[in-house]
Amino acid sequence: xxxxFQVCRKEFRSFFASPAAYLLLGVFLVAVxxxxxxxxxxxxxxxxxxxxxxxxxxxxxxxxxxxLTMRSWSEERRSGTLQTLLTVPVSPGSLxxxxxxxxxxxxxxxxxxxxxxxxxVSLLGPLDWGPVVGGYVATLFLGLAYLAIGLCxxxxxxxxxxxxxxxxxxxxxxxxxxxxxxxxxxxYGIGHWLEHFGTGSRFDDITRGVLDIRDLFYYLTIAGxxxxxxxxxxxxLRWAGxxxxxxxxxxxxxxxxxxxxxxxxxxxxxxxNTLRLDLTxxxxxxxxxxxxxxxxxxxxxxxxxxxxxxxxxxxLSPLVPRLRDLLNEYAVMTDRRVRVRVxxxxxxxxxxxxxxxRYGVEPVPFQTSxxxxxxxxxxYFNVVIEYGNQHETLGFRDLIRVERGSGSEIDxxxxxxxxxxxxxxxxxxxxxxxxxxxxxxxxxxxxxTAYASxxxxxxxxxxxxxxxxxxxxxxxxxxxxxxxATDVVTPDPEVENxxxxxxxxxPLVAGLNDPNPFWFHLxxxxxxxxxxxxxxxxxxxxxxxxxxEAALKRLTPGALETVxxxxxxxxxxxxRRAAAGGPRFSRLNNALAESRQVETSQLxxxxxxxxxxxxxxxxxxxxxxxxxxxxxxxxxxxGKVVMATSPYQVTVGRSLRASRHESGVSQWLxxxxxxxxxxxxxxxxxxxxxxxxxxxxSGRRFREIxxxxxxxxxxxxxxxxxxxxxITASMNQLTMTWAxxxxxxxxxNSDRTVTELLRSSSQTWLxxxxxxxxxxxxxxxxxxxxxxxxxxxxxxxxxKGRFNSFFAGKPSPLLGDSSDKKAEQQSNQEKGSDxxxxxxxxxxxxxxxxxxxxxxxxxxSDATLQLLSQTGGSLxxxxxxxxxxxxxxxxxxxxLLALRGSSHEARTLVPLDPQSKRYWExxxxxxxxxGLVVIWLWRRLVRRRDEAFYRTIKxxx
Numbered sequence: 033x034x035x036x037f038q039v040c041r042k043e044f045r046s047f048f049a050s051p052a053a054y055l056l057l058g059v060f061l062v063a064v065x066x067x068x069x070x071x072x073x074x075x076x077x078x079x080x081x082x083x084x085x086x087x088x089x090x091x092x093x094x095x096x097x098x099x100l101t102m103r104s105w106s107e108e109r110r111s112g113t114l115q116t117l118l119t120v121p122v123s124p125g126s127l128x129x130x131x132x133x134x135x136x137x138x139x140x141x142x143x144x145x146x147x148x149x150x151x152x153v154s155l156l157g158p159l160d161w162g163p164v165v166g167g168y169v170a171t172l173f174l175g176l177a178y179l180a181i182g183l184c185x186x187x188x189x190x191x192x193x194x195x196x197x198x199x200x201x202x203x204x205x206x207x208x209x210x211x212x213x214x215x216x217x218x219x220y221g222i223g224h225w226l227e228h229f230g231t232g233s234r235f236d237d238i239t240r241g242v243l244d245i246r247d248l249f250y251y252l253t254i255a256g257x258x259x260x261x262x263x264x265x266x267x268x269l270r271w272a273g274x275x276x277x278x279x280x281x282x283x284x285x286x287x288x289x290x291x292x293x294x295x296x297x298x299x300x301x302x303x304x305n306t307l308r309l310d311l312t313x314x315x316x317x318x319x320x321x322x323x324x325x326x327x328x329x330x331x332x333x334x335x336x337x338x339x340x341x342x343x344x345x346x347x348l349s350p351l352v353p354r355l356r357d358l359l360n361e362y363a364v365m366t367d368r369r370v371r372v373r374v375x376x377x378x379x380x381x382x383x384x385x386x387x388x389x390r391y392g393v394e395p396v397p398f399q400t401s402x403x404x405x406x407x408x409x410x411x412y413f414n415v416v417i418e419y420g421n422q423h424e425t426l427g428f429r430d431l432i433r434v435e436r437g438s439g440s441e442i443d444x445x446x447x448x449x450x451x452x453x454x455x456x457x458x459x460x461x462x463x464x465x466x467x468x469x470x471x472x473x474x475x476x477x478x479x480x481t482a483y484a485s486x487x488x489x490x491x492x493x494x495x496x497x498x499x500x501x502x503x504x505x506x507x508x509x510x511x512x513x514x515x516x517a518t519d520v521v522t523p524d525p526e527v528e529n530x531x532x533x534x535x536x537x538x539p540l541v542a543g544l545n546d547p548n549p550f551w552f553h554l555x556x557x558x559x560x561x562x563x564x565x566x567x568x569x570x571x572x573x574x575x576x577x578x579x580x581e582a583a584l585k586r587l588t589p590g591a592l593e594t595v596x597x598x599x600x601x602x603x604x605x606x607x608r609r610a611a612a613g614g615p616r617f618s619r620l621n622n623a624l625a626e627s628r629q630v631e632t633s634q635l636x637x638x639x640x641x642x643x644x645x646x647x648x649x650x651x652x653x654x655x656x657x658x659x660x661x662x663x664x665x666x667x668x669x670x671g672k673v674v675m676a677t678s679p680y681q682v683t684v685g686r687s688l689r690a691s692r693h694e695s696g697v698s699q700w701l702x703x704x705x706x707x708x709x710x711x712x713x714x715x716x717x718x719x720x721x722x723x724x725x726x727x728x729x730s731g732r733r734f735r736e737i738x739x740x741x742x743x744x745x746x747x748x749x750x751x752x753x754x755x756x757x758x759i760t761a762s763m764n765q766l767t768m769t770w771a772x773x774x775x776x777x778x779x780x781n782s783d784r785t786v787t788e789l790l791r792s793s794s795q796t797w798l799x800x801x802x803x804x805x806x807x808x809x810x811x812x813x814x815x816x817x818x819x820x821x822x823x824x825x826x827x828x829x830x831x832k833g834r835f836n837s838f839f840a841g842k843p844s845p846l847l848g849d850s851s852d853k854k855a856e857q858q859s860n861q862e863k864g865s866d867x868x869x870x871x872x873x874x875x876x877x878x879x880x881x882x883x884x885x886x887x888x889x890x891x892x893s894d895a896t897l898q899l900l901s902q903t904g905g906s907l908x909x910x911x912x913x914x915x916x917x918x919x920x921x922x923x924x925x926x927x928l929l930a931l932r933g934s935s936h937e938a939r940t941l942v943p944l945d946p947q948s949k950r951y952w953e954x955x956x957x958x959x960x961x962x963g964l965v966v967i968w969l970w971r972r973l974v975r976r977r978d979e980a981f982y983r984t985i986k987x988x989x
Contacts, residue, residue, distance in 0.1 A: 035122050039130025044137050047100075048971045054964055057142050060096050061960045064088075064146055069953045080157025080939040082150055086167035086239040090207055090232045093139075093171065093178055098199040100138060101182025102192040104131050109190035109269075124266045128183065128259060135179040136172070141967065143171060148959040152952055157941040158749070158764035162241035162311035170238035170247075174231060177254035178203050184258040187265045206254070207232045212346040227353065228302070237354075241312035246301045253294045260290045316448065317358075319365050323454045326461070327366045330419070334457055336362065337373045337416040339387055344411035345398040347444040351432060355415070355449055362453070377412050391416045391425050417453060419460040426452055455627045462593070471508060471584070474515030478558045480505070480565075480580065482520045483531060485550040493571045494552050500573045508580070523551045535562070538872040541847070556583050562878045564669045566642045582643040593645040593923050594629040597621060600653045615651045615681075615893035623912040624648075624919065635662040638846045646672040646922055648915075651681070651889040655696035657845040664700065664838050667881050668874035672922035674915070676886040677701075678772045679710045682804055684895035687724050690770070690802040693889060701885065703838045704831070705780030708887045709773045712804070713825055714816065715746035716795030719767045720943055722902050723806060725815075743816055744804055745769050745900070746792045746827075747943050754789050759830070759884075759917045765940050766790065766910045769896050770804065771888040773825035784833030789884075792825045830921075832882040840875040884918050891915075 047053040064085065068074050072084035153159045178199075185198035208214055210230010218226070227233040231254070234247045264287045271280055301307075310318040327334065338359055340352050362370040377384035377393070387393035395410035413428040426449075433447035482505075487495040498520075505518035521527060531537040531553070539549030554565035554576075563583045568575035585593075599617045624630045633641055638658035640647055647666050652675070655663075667673050681693035690712075701708065721742045726735050746768050753760040760766075768790065776786055797819045806815025839845075890896040892911040900908040944952070 035126040036129045036133065039122070039127055040133040040137065043104075043131050043134035045974075047134070047138055048967070053138070054968060056096070056099055057145065058961075058964060060092065060142055061145055061964075062957075063092060064149070065953075065957055065960065067092075068149060069956075075941070075944070075949045075953075078941050080153050080159045080941055082153060082159075082164055082167065083239065085146075085149065086163075086170070087236070089167070089171050090174060090235050093175055094200055094203040094207065096142065097135070097139070097175060097178035097182050098196050098203070100135050101131075101179060101186050101199060102196040103186070104135075104183055105187040106190050106192045106195045109187075110192075124263060128262055128266070131183060132176075132179055132259070135182070136176060139172070139175045139179070143168060145960045145963040148956050152956055156944070156952070158939045160241070160313045160939065162313055163239055166241045166243060166311050167239040169243060170235050173238075173248055173251035174235055177231065177251045177258075180255040180258040180262070181206075184262040184265065187262050187269075203231070206230065210234070212349055215349060240317060241310065242317045243309040243311065245307040246298070246304065249301060250298060253298055256294050257291055260287050263287075316450075319361055319450065320454075323362075323450060324366060326454055326458050327362075327369050330369060330457070330461055332420065333369050333371055334460075335371045335373065335418045336453070337375060337387075337391075337418065339375050339377055339393050339412040339414040339416070341378050341395070341409075341411040341413070342376050343378070343409060344413065345409060348398075348411065348413055348428065348432070351444070351446055352413075354446060355431065358449055358453075359415075387414075387416070391423060393425060396428065415449075415453065417456045417460060419457065422460045424456040424460055426456060459627050471512035471516060474512045474584075478515065478556065478584075479517040479519070480508070481518070481555050481557070483523050483527065483537075483551050483553045483555065484520060485552065486522055489548075489550050490552065491550075494550075497571050497573070497576065498552070504573055504577060508577075535876070535878070537564075537874060540872045554580070556580075561880055562670055564874075566639070566669075568642075579642045585643065585645075594631060594641075594643045595624050595646045595648055595919060596631050596633050596641055596644040597624070598633060598635060598647065598649045598652070600651050615890060615895065617650050617893055619894050619897055619907075620650070620892045620912060620915060623909075623916055627916075628919065635659040638662050640666040640671070644671070646674065646919055648674045648919070649697075650676050650892065652677055652695045652697055654694050660696060660700055661839060661845045663697075665874055667835055667883065668837050668877040670878040670880045672882050674884045674886075674918055674922065675701075676888055676891045678708060678770065678887050678889045680712055680770060680772065680802060681889050682770045684890070684893075684899055688804050690804045692802060700838045702777075704835060704883065705777035706829070706831070706883075706885055707775040707777070708885075709775055709798075711772055711798040711800055712744060712802075713746060713768070713771045713773055713792050713827060714743035714797050714799050714818075715792045716743065717747050717793040718743050718943060719745040719747045719900070721745055721899055725806060725808065740806060740815065741943060741945070743814070744771075746771070746796070748790055748792070749942065752791045752793065752824075754787065754791075757787050757789055757830070757921075759914065759921050760789055762917070763910065763913060766914060767900055767908070768792075768827055768888060769890050769900070771827040771886075771891070773798065773822075774827060774829055774885065774887050776826070776829060781831060781833075784831050784835070787830045787832075788826045788828075789830055790826070790828035790886075792827060794821070794824050796822055796825050798822045798825070827888070828884070828886045830882065830884045830918075832879075834879050835877040835881050835883070837873055837875045837877075839873045842873065844873050882922050884922065 067088050068082075068085050071088075074084070077084075150159060150161070150164045154161070181202050182195070182199040185202060186192075186195040188198065189195050207230065210227040210233035215222075215226050215230075228250075231251070234250055237244060238247050264283060267283050310316070336359055338356065340356070344352070356374060359372045359374070363372045375383050375387070377387055377395075391414075393412065393414045393416065395412050398409050398411055413431070415426045415431065417424050417426070430452050431447060431449050432444055482498075482501050484490070484494075484498050484501070487498055490498060501520050505520065508516055509518055523531065528551070531551075535555070537553055539551055541549055552567070554567075556563045556565060565576075565579050565583045568579050597617070597620070600615060621630055621632075628646075629643075631641060631644070636656075636658065638661050640662050644666065647663065649663065652659075663673060675697065677695045677697055679693055679695075679698075681691050683689045683691070698708065718741055720739050722737045723740045723742060724735050725738045725740065748766045748768060749764065753763050753766060755761055771792075773792075776788075778786075799817075799819070808815045811817055892915050897908055897911065
């Protein structure tokens with residue numbers, strides 16, 4: 033080792049003996065920075081990662097390493113010093129290892145000078161350091177392999193230029209062999225086999241942030257192969273001119289044996305997919321505990337069928353093996369409770385026919401082009417998850433994400449397939465549970481109690497229904513095998529006090545013409561959870577059973593929950609509102625439907641659908657008393673309510689128009705200690721959005737679209753997204769639009785848990801005027817009038833605990849104002865009900881009730897998402913992520929929430945003006961140049977010290 037380090041030290045110093053080393057490193061650094069800031073348009077991508085840099089490293093290293101190693105042995109051979117080196121008492125192995133370590137040390141210096149880049153990205157956005165660390169590790173291993181190739185090629189010739197060409201050609205062949213330009217010429221099988229030999233394809237796997245022993249050992253194999261060949265070439269130089277003998281043949285046989293063993297170890301490691309280290313934040317590429325737990329709870333195995341074409345689009349081809357490896361991990365890590373089948377429908381016509389008829393799997397046409405032709409490829413890229421008699425099909429739109437790269441290029445990558453697959457498994461399991469026998473799944477901790485007055489005190493329809501309760505409860509008890517305890521209680525004064533005081537229940541009345549109170553309540557209890565069974569419109573035994581089963585789904589673990597979505601699009605003004613560019617929420621509906629059952633309702637009958645687990649009210653508009661009563665009573669029953677509302681409505685179309693908006697819920701919110709203030713939040717830390725701007729040229733006014741910093745789109749990061757709340761803990765950025773501040777009455781919410789979810793920055797000011805377009809003539813700097821700063825303002829809060837009804841002490845709006853019983857009965861017949869409005873006001877909710885308020889009408893709307901998406905190259909889905917996280921938190925589904933937290937959420941940069949972007953770019957050039965200057969000064973100091981030492985020795989001698 034001492035000899036090796038001496039050789040390494042000598043070679044490392046010789047690199048800097050001439051300006052060539054500084055010139056080489058300088059060109060390398062300029063190329064790196066040019067690729068990041070110009071070639072890959074770092075700021076235009078608006079993503080906090082260094083993926084484009086590491087994608088170019090395999091090519092840059094070819095030329096860097098070839099230039100470093102071209103003179104290693106060739107110069108020795110040309111000057112005749114190689115024979116002297118081979119005769120000195122230093123082993124050839126030490127010479128080779130020393131030169132290799134010296135080249136690796138110089139490579140580390142070059143990579144170290146690029147460190148300002150990841151540091152800059154981490155300062156401008158939430159950088160995931162796992163892929164960065166993986167990228168640098170992969171670069172070192174790849175550089176080690178290239179250095180071994182360069183040393184071997186340099187030992188074959190005395191001409192440094194020829195050594196440079198040989199090294200570049202050999203490294204280039206190893207890189208190109210696994211590139212899509214070659215693998216795309218073959219089918220999936222051969223292409224996947226070729227990818228195992230490509231240095232670039234192996235490099236891509238590591239730069240994802242996953243250190244796989246197979247990839248690392250592959251680079252070590254290349255290094256070992258060419259180092260062995262280098263050793264053999266030096267031995268052959270020592271034999272030059274001598275007749276071949278047994279020792280020569282032994283050297284050849286030993287070299288062949290070493291090469292064969294290195295290759296065989298790669299073959300042995302190929303099927304091993306567990307020896308790896310996931311460095312990514314949240315371990316994106318490792319099956320989470322949530323997935324394993326979800327699969328373990330299944331009652332029967334899951335079958336996953338992956339349909340991949342042998343011939344597919346070049347951008348999809350590299351994703352196939354990664355997705356296949358993930359599916360194999362499902363099979364291995366879940367004790368074979370997941371069965372995986374990989375099928376190529378283009379080679380199996382029977383499987384293709386079955387996939388189309390049973391699962392609806394059809395090929396997707398992709399336009400491909402090459403230098404010779406342009407064609408269309410009909411490719412399969414689908415995953416089908418089958419559980420019981422249910423199945424769900426995931427297409428390439430579910431499994432991959434497409435983002436804009438530099439210029440007109442696009443980037444294609446997997447979009448957290450584990451979340452999509454596990455979500456589908458959980459959804460199918462929920463459907464299976466909902467469609468199967470819910471009663472059989474009860475474990476004895478559930479009780480159904482009917483609090484009903486005696487038959488003579490009940491109206492005729494309810495008296496008849498009460499007589500059927502005994503038979504219905506007996507049937508339910510038998511079907512549950514004792515898992516459901518049932519009881520019918522006639523309330524006495526003590527029970528009435530408990531119902532009124534603890535549960536907030538009140539007696540019912542049949543209507544205005546029959547004000548005599550009576551009791552008829554069905555209550556399901558499981559532990560601390562309580563769910564009231566709503567009375568059906570048709571008071572029949574079958575209808576009541578359906579409502580009981582709907583309530584049981586809310587208490588049964590694993591059952592598929594139902595989200596009822598209330599939007600203004602389904603009201604009577606749909607066409608006019610759509611034409612005006614009003615809020616539509618189709619994307620939100622689709623996003624929620626990925627893991628929940630979604631229904632839409634306008635609550636016009638004053639009741640929330642009985643199967644509802646969560647009520648989401650988006651941009652409510654002049655809600656009637658009946659609609660407000662439905663929301664209030666759902667909350668009083670322990671329901672979960674998510675509401676997005678604001679006093680301002682902004683219409684997004686060819687222009688932006690703001691107007692006052694009356695929601696009809698302001699007094700209801702104020703009753704619960706929440707006030708959405710009549711102001712718009714304008715934040716100095718904001719996002720850049722395309723805005724219509726009026727410009728005057730030669731007396732004529734033109735309107736054009738410009739990307740402008742927009743104060744009504746606050747850019748929330750860090751502590752502005754509550755890190756202690758499960759809703760926002762996994763989010764790194766969120767852009768709000770046209771939000772209002774929320775005032776929380778601490779006294780009214782003293783007994784409830786209030787959590788602030790979203791908060792603006794300290795650079796916030798408030799605007800009352802409904803003007804959201806910039807006016808650069810009046811305000812030439814920013815386009816908006818800036819008032820005194822109001823400080824950080826809350827824009828979204830969650831409240832959990834016991835609520836008091838807004839309608840407490842008031843008559844129910846469902847009683848109406850009918851003056852005679854005949855008119856009321858006629859009204860019931862028109863609604864399809866055979867019973868009067870048996871209603872009352874629940875005055876108090878259980879502790880499980882929760883309310884989430886977002887102070888923006890445009891939050892999550894289609895038009896807003898489309899507007900924010902024009903800044904980047906893909907759909908801006910952060911608001912949808914926030915709302916889905918809110919649903920998961922409200923329904924107490926932390927497992928799915930945690931799994932979504934590990935998703936490949938886009939990490940955006942902080943908003944910067946063009947001047948600041950130039951400063952950051954030029955600052956990186958300056959820091960790298962400063963690093964070269966420091967190395968030059970260090971070498972000058974070392975050289976002067978050595979020269980002084982040699983002069984002292986010479987004087988003494």
